[in-house]
Amino acid sequence: MISTVLFFLFAGVAISCGVSMVVHRNPLYSAVSLIGVFVALACLYVTLAAPFIAVTQILVYAGAIMVLVIFVIMLLNLDEDKPLDRLRYLYFVGGGLGVALLAQTFFIYYAVLKTPKPDFDASTTVGNTMSIGTAMYTEYLLPVEIVGVMLLMAIIGAVMLVRKSEQSRLDAVSGQNVEEK
Amino acid sequence: MQPGLESYLALSGILFTIGAVGVVYKRNAIGMFMCIELMLNAVNLTFVAFSRFYADVSGQLFVFMVMSVAAAEAAVGLGIIIAFFRNRISVDVDDASILKF
Numbered sequence: 001m002i003s004t005v006l007f008f009l010f011a012g013v014a015i016s017c018g019v020s021m022v023v024h025r026n027p028l029y030s031a032v033s034l035i036g037v038f039v040a041l042a043c044l045y046v047t048l049a050a051p052f053i054a055v056t057q058i059l060v061y062a063g064a065i066m067v068l069v070i071f072v073i074m075l076l077n078l079d080e081d082k083p084l085d086r087l088r089y090l091y092f093v094g095g096g097l098g099v100a101l102l103a104q105t106f107f108i109y110y111a112v113l114k115t116p117k118p119d120f121d122a123s124t125t126v127g128n129t130m131s132i133g134t135a136m137y138t139e140y141l142l143p144v145e146i147v148g149v150m151l152l153m154a155i156i157g158a159v160m161l162v163r164k165s166e167q168s169r170l171d172a173v174s175g176q177n178v179e180e181k
Numbered sequence: 182m183q184p185g186l187e188s189y190l191a192l193s194g195i196l197f198t199i200g201a202v203g204v205v206y207k208r209n210a211i212g213m214f215m216c217i218e219l220m221l222n223a224v225n226l227t228f229v230a231f232s233r234f235y236a237d238v239s240g241q242l243f244v245f246m247v248m249s250v251a252a253a254e255a256a257v258g259l260g261i262i263i264a265f266f267r268n269r270i271s272v273d274v275d276d277a278s279i280l281k282f
Contacts, residue, residue: 007184011192018196018219024205027211034215037196039219041222048189048233053244057225060248065218065255072259073211076266082208082273098198105194112187117234126238135238136245143242147249154253161260 006047014040025080027073031066038062072081189230196223210262210272214255221251 017036024030038061046053125131136144196219203216225244232240262272269276 003183007188011188014192015195015199021215021219022206027209030212030215034219036191037219037222041226044189044226045229047183048229049244050229050233050241053225053229053241055196056245056248059224060252061218065252066254069211069215072262076263076272078209078211094202098202101194101198101201105191105198108194109187109191112190113185113227117185126232126236127241131238131268132241132245135199135242140239140242143246147246151249151252151253154256157254158260161257162263
């Protein structure tokens with residue numbers, strides 16, 4: 001009973017924060033709404049008996065990624081998003097996409113509701129830090145190594161991308177200047 | 182009485198829909214980036230729900246992988262956005278048009 005109430009509470013928070021992220025035109029409001037989604041999802045992970053993933057969600061998403069995003073928003077001093085005026089057909093594209101995905105969601109809901117349930121063991125220890133660490137460094141060692149190499153590549157790539165050069169290559173290619181705009 | 186697997190999958194599908202529609206509707210590159218993060222989180226919720234209901238730890242391992250990919254994507258994506266802003270004084274994706282026919 002209590003877990004059902006918690007599920008609907010956090011699901012409502014997640015969905016309303018997600019909608020508010022899309023609806024807000026100010027990027028900073030969108031970012032703060034997205035942090036609400038992340039926190040609600042972390043609470044849902046706790047109700048799914050995955051405390052390690054919940055803490056990682058808060059640390060990595062709400063702590064690291066969103067700080068980076070908000071830092072960039074404030075650094076660039078962005079204006080509010082303009083409404084779609086040039087590409088009006090995007091309203092139909094987005095609406096059609098949303099309807100299709102929602103229909104698929106309801107189909108999956110009823111399909112899973114009809115299938116027989118697996119044996120559910122409420123006292124399982126899957127999800128605590130020890131079982132995750134054991135699996136990570138024995139069975140899934142190679143993927144973890146690959147992820148480490150990928151993070152190194154991302155660090156080097158980010159530094160290369162934002163490095164200041166003498167003349168911007170994009171300007172040289174396009175022959176267009178910022179002042180002309 | 183815990184809500185079943187289908188409830189979590191439905192929530193995940195709804196969040197993915199919001200993210201996908203947001204990518205189409207936003208013109209701001211950072212807004213699109215945040216919508217992609219929302220879609221990644223919806224997939225993570227699916228992984229954790231399956232991991233819980235089938236008592237298999239692999240799902241949570243792959244949530245960890247998805248988070249690493251999201252962190253790398255944040256670093257590189259925001260680097261691209263800053264490099265684009267230096268050239269165009271804008272993060273509007275309609276201004277990124279020099280590859281257009």
